[in-house]
Amino acid sequence: MKTEPDVYGFDDLLAAPKQTDMWDGIRNYQARNFMRDQMQVGDKVLFYHSNTKPPGVVGIAEIVSEAYTDPTQFDPNEKYFDPKSSPDKPRWIVVDVKAIKKFDHYVSLQEIKDEPKLSSMRLVQKGNRLSIMPVEKSEFEFIVKLGNS
DNA sequence: GCCAACGTTGGC
């Protein structure tokens, strides 16, 4: 899961009550579908910082809720307000995410790109802009290993 | 349904 640390970073999640927060603001259908269809409670997540120098994986989080309606889509004062969504037919969902561990070693995007074993990750493929995407178990474990080294 | 124009993401 990608986030801009200036907006909401791993430290913000660590500082949240129970190190848990709502992952709101997803406004891309593909990303939403991954969240809705692929995520399960207990799944581990690579927490990625984008639009920062350097971008990279900062730690691990965990999915702690089923998908539910994103409340920010109905609030006109919200940045994520969607006038085309309605409470009886909501478009957007959230999951709750809990911070598990900040890596000892920040795994930069460059390190990921430099590692042949990680070359098939969606993250490093051309044109990818999704803020939520699936990760293979082997890729996940490899990055965790880098992060703990 | 097509597609041009426009908006967004995000690395560099």
Next chain:
DNA sequence: GCCAACGTTGGC
């Protein structure tokens, strides 16, 4: 700040 690579919008 630039720009590639999308995704979305809306006229037709």
